Amino acid sequence: MKRVNEYKKLFNVEKEIDLKQLKTTYRNLVKEWHPDKFQEGDERFEEAGIKSKQIIDGYHFLVSIAPETKAANLEDYNRTLSEAAIADFQHKGNVLEVSFTDGTTYEYFGVNKALFIKLINSDRQFRFAKRSIFNSFLYRKSKKDAVLQEA
Template identity: 45%
Template structure:
């Protein structure tokens, strides 16, 4: 650790570390906003709020797809390309919103609770405020809006499974990310 001649003297290494920490903090805050912003944008695209039922969501999705289906633009190439892009966005938004819908989570709650309470973590990784946890039973879940510092605490925890049970499960919006294939 360097010694300073006056209390106000700071070397360039300390400034670099301070800048790095502030940049990481800002990126972490931005990532959280981006993740929640994604949910808001998907809801806005389909014109729904967080209280929408699966049945309503399906009806809205089908009507939106009818209005913007690329096959409606046979002679208009620019319109067809625009409709393709919009329909891709609508499909992505629909599948994402279905996966985080309370009805979907309620339907699979027993499986989720079985996995999170009895199966240890096989692997986990973090990208853009999304924590993906793969369990030994093959199930994998994405937790949305997880702060970077929570992920770092999980990495450093003696037991990531115990840490997740105490601080991740039940604290963040989640969705099933898939099932690992058997070898």
């Protein structure tokens, strides 16, 4: 959740993410912090490069968790949950990354260590995750379909 809040702060997003407003803010920030605006000897040149990458990463991240994006991808998400099984999962900080047998990977934000331990100890991990994690936490598709990339 720290990453979510950090990016929301960068883009002045207070509640729901509005894609139109996000795009406008993104363009303005890119214009302000584009590395080409600064000379190589300028002290802000390196800061602009770092800030520019942060702006681009933040934009793509916020677009991926926006309600409009989630609504557009809901059918695929539900298909994954109904047809695929959990292939692998990792927990780092408060982010649970779940890879499914259909090649998709989703990140779930705000999953604490105690809930992760319950998932590990569950005799039916998919059932536990479906009831306690998949529809309860903010999520985003983090990687493209691995099967399509290999083909």
